[in-house]
């Protein structure tokens with residue numbers, strides 16, 4: 810049986826990924842794309858962060874299908890970015906990636922995960938709700954391009970049995986979803 814771990818390995822972001830990421834970053838984050846220098850800093854200098862990508866697995870696929878990063882702030886893991894290539898959205902890749910980010914954050918000692926999301930970004934909020942993230946606050950006029958508010962979302966008690974069980978369930982559903990999407994039925 811081909812598992813999504815084999816089909817879509819989640820690996821460390823490298824400087825060599827940045828050409829591909831810079832092509833999709835302005836499409837995914839229209840108003841506030843990160844410059845290349847920010848990713849370079851995160852990969853090379855920021856010892857408190859980890860960045861992960863899912864690569865295209867065939868020549869016809871884009872080199873980077875999805876990518877994300879986390880800042881480790883003591884026992885809090887903060888999702889700094891997450892995005893899926895426009896042509897690969899709604900296939901379960903961000904779910905797969907976020908699952909890996911949470912599992913790695915747990916291994917690094919995090920007890921909670923936080924993030925900011927635009928109030929209007931209902932797609933991302935739905936993704937986070939699946940994992941049990943809850944709205945805990947708001948940063949007024951946080952996004953400089955539009956003056957839009959950011960919602961603060963948190964997933965607490967990462968190491969609690971109930972959360973671990975929920976992650977196990979999400980992993981099972983995510984594997985089934987990815988296999989269906991990819992037409993893998995061996």
Ligand SMILES: CC(C)(COP(=O)(O)OP(=O)(O)OC[C@H]1O[C@@H](n2cnc3c(N)ncnc32)[C@H](O)[C@@H]1OP(=O)(O)O)[C@@H](O)C(=O)NCCC(=O)NCCS
Pocket residue numbers: 837838875890891892893894897898899900901902903904905925926927930931932933935936937939
């Ligand atoms: C938000 C984003 C990361 C989701 O990536 P993705 O790989 O498409 O996500 P998944 O396929 O794992 O979707 C998981 C769930 O999120 C929700 N979701 C994702 N895209 C959605 C959309 N366009 N509309 C509504 N719900 C959506 C759904 O509940 C979905 O589950 P379902 O397909 O079983 O209904 C992607 O749309 C993206 O890159 N957006 C631009 C960048 C961005 O907004 N990043 C988040 C910043 S906080």
